Amino acid sequence: MKWARSVGEVISSLFVACFLVSLVYFHHSPISFPLTAPVRSVGLDVQNSSALGNDYIISETAGNEGKNSKTTPILSCDLKNFRSAVCEIYSNVRIHGNSSSIFFASDETMHLEANKTWQIRPYTRKFDVFVMKNVREVTIRPLYASTEALKCNVDHNITAIVFASAGYTGNFFHDFSDVLIPLFITARQFEGEVQMLVADMNLWWIRKYKEVLDKLSNYEIIDFNKENNVHCYPRVIVGLYSHSELTMDPSRTPHNYSMVDFARLIRRAYLLERNFAINLAGGSKNKPRLLIIARNHTRKMTNVGEIVTVAEELGFEVVVKDSSFRTNVGEFARMVNSFDVMMGVHGAGLTNEVFLPTNAVVIQIVPFGNLEKISEHDFGEAARNMMLGYLQYSISKEESTLIDLYPRDHAVFTDPESIRRQGWAAMSEIYLRQQNVKLNITRFKPTLTRALELLR
Numbered sequence: 001m002k003w004a005r006s007v008g009e010v011i012s013s014l015f016v017a018c019f020l021v022s023l024v025y026f027h028h029s030p031i032s033f034p035l036t037a038p039v040r041s042v043g044l045d046v047q048n049s050s051a052l053g054n055d056y057i058i059s060e061t062a063g064n065e066g067k068n069s070k071t072t073p074i075l076s077c078d079l080k081n082f083r084s085a086v087c088e089i090y091s092n093v094r095i096h097g098n099s100s101s102i103f104f105a106s107d108e109t110m111h112l113e114a115n116k117t118w119q120i121r122p123y124t125r126k127f128d129v130f131v132m133k134n135v136r137e138v139t140i141r142p143l144y145a146s147t148e149a150l151k152c153n154v155d156h157n158i159t160a161i162v163f164a165s166a167g168y169t170g171n172f173f174h175d176f177s178d179v180l181i182p183l184f185i186t187a188r189q190f191e192g193e194v195q196m197l198v199a200d201m202n203l204w205w206i207r208k209y210k211e212v213l214d215k216l217s218n219y220e221i222i223d224f225n226k227e228n229n230v231h232c233y234p235r236v237i238v239g240l241y242s243h244s245e246l247t248m249d250p251s252r253t254p255h256n257y258s259m260v261d262f263a264r265l266i267r268r269a270y271l272l273e274r275n276f277a278i279n280l281a282g283g284s285k286n287k288p289r290l291l292i293i294a295r296n297h298t299r300k301m302t303n304v305g306e307i308v309t310v311a312e313e314l315g316f317e318v319v320v321k322d323s324s325f326r327t328n329v330g331e332f333a334r335m336v337n338s339f340d341v342m343m344g345v346h347g348a349g350l351t352n353e354v355f356l357p358t359n360a361v362v363i364q365i366v367p368f369g370n371l372e373k374i375s376e377h378d379f380g381e382a383a384r385n386m387m388l389g390y391l392q393y394s395i396s397k398e399e400s401t402l403i404d405l406y407p408r409d410h411a412v413f414t415d416p417e418s419i420r421r422q423g424w425a426a427m428s429e430i431y432l433r434q435q436n437v438k439l440n441i442t443r444f445k446p447t448l449t450r451a452l453e454l455l456r
Contacts, residue, residue: 073090074104074105075087075088075089075090075091075104075118075140076088076090077118081126081241081242082126082127083124083125083127083242083243083244084122084124084126084182084239084240084241084242085120085121085122085126085239086186086237086238086240086241087140087237087238088235088236088238089102089140089238090235091105091234092104092105093160093232093233093234093235093236094143094150094231095160095162095227095231095236096150096227096230097197097199097223097224097225097227097231098225098226098227098228100136100137100138100199100224100225101138101141102138102139102140102162102236102238103140103141103142103143103150104140104142104143104236105142116141116142117139117140117141118139118140119137119138119139119140120137120140121135121136121137121138121164122135122162122164122199122239122240123135123163123164123166123167123178124179124182124242125167125168128167131166131168132167134200135164135166135167135200136164136166136199136200136224136225138162138199138238140238150230151230153229153230153231154229154230154231154232155232156195156231156232156233157234158190158193158194158195158219158233158234159190159193159194159233159234159235159236159237160194160195160196160197160235160236161183161186161187161195161196161197161236161240162198162237162238163183163186163197163198163239163240164198164200165198165199165200165201165202165205166199169205170202170205170325171348172323172349172351173246173347173351174348175205175209175351176246176351176354177246177351177378178242179240180209180212181242181247181259181262182240182241182242183196183216184216184248184257184261184262185240185241185242185243185248185254185257186240186241188216188254188255188261188265189254189257192216192217192218194219195219195220195221195222195233196216196217196221196222197222197224197227198222198223198224199224199225200225201221201223201224201225201226206221208329211269211270211330212265212269215265215268215269244381245377245378245382246351246378246379246382247385248262248385259385259386260358263354263358263386266333266354266355267355270329270330270334270337270355271330271334272333272334272337272355273334273337274338274357275357275358276357276358276359277340277356277357277358277359277360277455278340278455279359279455279456280452280455280456281456287315287316288316288317288455289317289319289339289340289341290311290316290317290318290319290339290340290341290342290343290451291319291320291321291335291339291341291342291343292304292307292308292318292319292320292344293322293323293342293343293345293349293350293352294321294322294344294349295322295345295347295349296322298347298432298433298434298435298436299345299346299367299435299436299437300345300436300437301345301365301436301437301438301439302401302436302437302438303441304320306439306441307439307441310445310448311448314448314452315452316341319339321335322349323349323352332352332355333355334355336352336355337357339360340357340361340455341360341361341362341363341451341455342362342363343362343363343364343365344363344364345364345365345367345437346365346367346371346374346375346378350364350379353379353383354382356386356388358386358387358388359387359388359389359455360388361389361390361391361451361454362379362383362388362389362390362391363391363392363393363448363451364379364380364392364393365437365439366392366393366394366395367395367400367431367432367437368395368397368399368400368402368413368416368435369430369431369435370416370417370420371394372392372394376392380392389454391447391450391451391454393444393447395437395439396440396443397413398440399437399438399439399443400435400436400437400438401435401437401438402430402431402434402435412430416431
């Protein structure tokens, strides 16, 4: 924002700033423009002005959320969400992907300031300034019929969703947490009658998750950046709704969709045969199957052989597997689905829990360093929300290979929080990259026993 050069400008700037603060503090209604046509309105929140194009604050429509409301928005933006910015547009929307521009039909009676625009980076880690810099910005602007013309090359009678496959995609955890689950939240309500326009599109990523994408849309995917035709839609959603890491809040989704619904879609997409894990109380003669997710670089389990031995003594059939960037998702998903218990050290490999049958058990090994909360947040909540059993085993410093790198009286052991206060880079370097795990079998064995109990 330019510095004010006059008293009048100073006063105006102060007024805008104060108004902004009041909006955030009192959680006003969605940013919206009125439309007399009866289209469906979605309840959304207001966001701080830093996400609004050209530092504009958009006034709410009087009575828009009240019982006597006579108008519904043609532009409704949820810009307050910590994870993502989303705008829904209802009104003869025209998309020119090559210029990253989205236009919506407007009436001059709306009295919008000239050249008013809104910018959104349609990726769901808005809080991560570093990665968001690499996400293509999409500009939304009104189109005045009396002064402008933008001819439709392709007309559609379905909804469109614009999102980015940039950011951390390629990391298995982020593929699901940042794109596939938010896409499910946003697109599932349309039962396939929706088209995806993908910014920063990586064709390899589209091919990798084709089975899931095909379950969410009946239409071809458009490469947003390269598309030079003007596509017209009655409704467009720019950005994806996102609630938390690797999970969703059913109270905030259309039709109260949950992670159970997402898991069902995944099973259909990859033709997974098992809906339920083994029930040991039912007298099954089969052994419960335990999958150990191995890691080849950081946070490795250095005594996997001992873990396999004790697990087999308890009655498990044990398999050790690892995956990589090139792993075929469908094949690995079908393999994971055949297991009743899956265990691994905190990391992207635990994302495979989305393929487990209902009532299966996930055991997360938490590295030393006060990582319990982040481990629970990343994988524990999702596991429970998919109706999986969840166990969390926190290693002691004696089970960490950090004892070979630092003296016992070092802050790494005596004050992990002091390391965390140095920032993510310092914390992750020590506790996530330098550390491997050697489980104390005697100490860990009760966790495996508890997993068996959860299968009864």
